[in-house]
Amino acid sequence: MPGTSRRSIVDAALAAGSGLGILAALYLIFHVVPTERVQGVVQRIFYIHVPSAWAAFTGFGLVCLGSAVHLWKGGERWDRLARASAEVGLLFCTFVLLTGPIWARPIWGVWWSWDPRLTMTVILWTIYAAYLLLRAFGGGEESVKRYAAVLGIVGAIDIPLIIVSVKIWRGIHPSVLASRGGGESGLADPWMRITLYFTAIAVLILFSWMVRIRMRLLRVEDGVESLHRDVRPA
Amino acid sequence: MKNLDFLLAGFSVVWIGIFLFLLRIDGRTRRAEDDLADLRRRLGRDEGDRESSSRT
Numbered sequence: 542m543p544g545t546s547r548r549s550i551v552d553a554a555l556a557a558g559s560g561l562g563i564l565a566a567l568y569l570i571f572h573v574v575p576t577e578r579v580q581g582v583v584q585r586i587f588y589i590h591v592p593s594a595w596a597a598f599t600g601f602g603l604v605c606l607g608s609a610v611h612l613w614k615g616g617e618r619w620d621r622l623a624r625a626s627a628e629v630g631l632l633f634c635t636f637v638l639l640t641g642p643i644w645a646r647p648i649w650g651v652w653w654s655w656d657p658r659l660t661m662t663v664i665l666w667t668i669y670a671a672y673l674l675l676r677a678f679g680g681g682e683e684s685v686k687r688y689a690a691v692l693g694i695v696g697a698i699d700i701p702l703i704i705v706s707v708k709i710w711r712g713i714h715p716s717v718l719a720s721r722g723g724g725e726s727g728l729a730d731p732w733m734r735i736t737l738y739f740t741a742i743a744v745l746i747l748f749s750w751m752v753r754i755r756m757r758l759l760r761v762e763d764g765v766e767s768l769h770r771d772v773r774p775a
Numbered sequence: 776m777k778n779l780d781f782l783l784a785g786f787s788v789v790w791i792g793i794f795l796f797l798l799r800i801d802g803r804t805r806r807a808e809d810d811l812a813d814l815r816r817r818l819g820r821d822e823g824d825r826e827s828s829s830r831t
Contacts, residue, residue: 581776581777581778582776582777582778582779582782583778583781583782583785585782586781586782586785586786589785589786589789590785593789629796632792632793632796635792636788636789636792639785639788640785640788640789643781643784643785643788644781644785646781647777647778647781747793751793751796751797754800755800758800758803758804758807761804761807761811762803762807765807765810765811765814768811768814769810769814772814772817772818
């Protein structure tokens with residue numbers, strides 16, 4: 542089937558692209574990029590922490606999109622996109638919440654601070670964990686899918702709040718791409734920016750591949766479940 | 776190098792997480808394949824039952 546073979550080619554290209562991209566990103570992070578003068582080697586956590594945050598935001602943005610189209614037009618495909626994106630997005634959001642404290646301990650001297658951005662990221666994680674719990678234990682009825690879709694859309698409101706929180710509220714979370722005074726960037730060396738953007742692209746390719754394989758598995762599982770309903774019990 | 780252990784911990788968390796996610800996908804794919812094989816077997820048996828009942 543041409544559709545199936547095209548899907549396989551896209552999957553293989555994404556898998557190869559993410560593998561090679563991540564290897565090149567690791568080379569840049571550990572071999573090319575200079576060590577930050579004040580923070581030392583631990584600053585390199587930023588190159589995985591920030592792209593993970595962008596992947597999480599992309600994931601939850603896709604949950605919002607998939608949920609909105611599912612509510613508007615119906616159709617299992619958009620619902621599967623929302624569910625798969627929520628799972629992968631939550632995984633990357635978990636990385637953000639784990640790598641942040643690992644960086645903060647040697648730099649701030651504490652594992653955690655109830656800074657506005659950190660607190661709202663925890664809220665975001667909780668909203669989409671609730672979304673996935675609803676999907677896992679609520680059953681496969683259309684009403685559950687619609688309730689989850691509303692939660693998926695409402696939860697995405699937190700994303701712009703997290704992005705602007707560093708500017709609006711005076712927390713201690715550092716601004717990565719622009720300094721608070723509007724002056725020079727927090728990443729002074731050009732290789733720091735190149736490494737950050739390159740790693741972000743590699744992580745987003747990895748994210749796309751993970752969402753695709755999760756969506757495909759959801760389609761197969763849905764098909765098996767509907768066949769089970771059709772076949773008489775053994 | 777100072778704080779190298781924190782750097783390694785940060786990266787390890789991410790790669791272990793991705794590895795566990797892919798492992799879980801692989802497990803669920805195998806389960807789905809087993810389910811499909813079971814369904815095929817049962818559908819084949821149903822077909823056989825239908826054929827034998829139509830002959831009688």
